[in-house]
Amino acid sequence: MNTTKYMIIIKGEIKTRDVKYLEQDDASHKMNVTFNNRKTYSYTLDNVEFLENPKFLDPRKYHLSKDGKNFFSVEAIYEFVGKNATYIHVCFKNNVERDYYKSQLDIQESYLNKKDAANVFDYIKETSKLSNLKNESNGEQLLPKKFKKISFLRSDVALTKYLNPKSLKESIDGEYMPIFPFGCNNSQYVAVKRAMENQISVIQGPPGTGKTQTILNIIANILIQGKTVQVVSNNNSATENVFEKLSSSKYNLGFIVATLGKSDNKTNFINNQKTNYPDFTSWKSDDIQDDFMQQVQEKSKKLKTVFDKQERLAQLNQELNRLKIERKYFNEYLNETNVTVDYTKYKRSMKSNKWMKLWQECQSIS
Known part of the structure; x- marks a missing residue:
């Protein structure tokens, strides 16, 4: 039986490689199936499907995985459509063939x-x-x-x-509340939050502005979701800087990093693996995980409120300093021109018509 052209389904199970041949008995309305062991069994027609004319999926354009494990060395993929299910026949380069229910596989088509x-x-x-x-x-x-x-x-x-x-989605569903185990300022808070909420995020800044610290916080937010993260750069010094920060005595987290990249780094990483890792038993408690994360999110919101107030205060201080400078030069101008102004006439509650009168007086002075 040519498994790349035909597929036989008996009672919902793939039996192509077990069947030697089959023959339909019109008189009894049954299918006589002879297996490779030369035994023949009769099935009702509803229990036997003979599928042909499969759709060919180019393995260069489709990737397969099962239970999170990717398929490698795939030579050909054939898709058979049955009455109640779709089936996939996979040919590997080492002359191995496998059959799967399509529902078992994750099939990714190349964009x-x-x-x-x-x-x-x-x-x-x-x-x-x-x-x-x-x-x-x-x-x-x-x-x-x-x-x-x-x-x-x-x-x-x-x-x-x-x-x-x-x-491109503008952001993920809902608002993400980040964590900051490595500390942050307002701009770093915004950078991490946007990085976690968007599919693409660009963070830039001159040396010393805390980009590495921002990267560490992004890593922490990814890890807390049970995911892994890859840090890449066109030079080794940038990635080494991240590793050195994690490995420092302040954090002692270098063991969570696999320093890869060039072949020498990979070799050193494998050869220097140790078995005496820290005791992780106190790192996580499933009993308080939900409550803990809720507390973290609440504190994250409060932290953003504090940052917003600090930023607003800084803006007001800048405005105040500019006004002080303006008043200084204004007083110097009055002294030079021997013009006197009675400030008691102009109060904060002054109505708009009086402000207009003041503006006209200033225009006449100039």
């Missing part, structure tokens, strides 16, 4: 299958050749080399948002 997205991606690849980012050892351009390796693109990665900006 590059879309013509418009593919055109934009080709344009980005061409413009990447103008980049001056080069390999320090051999001078090879980095971006064109990386783009050349991309043949498949998931629809949920950041790059797809650049290929189709209309698909």
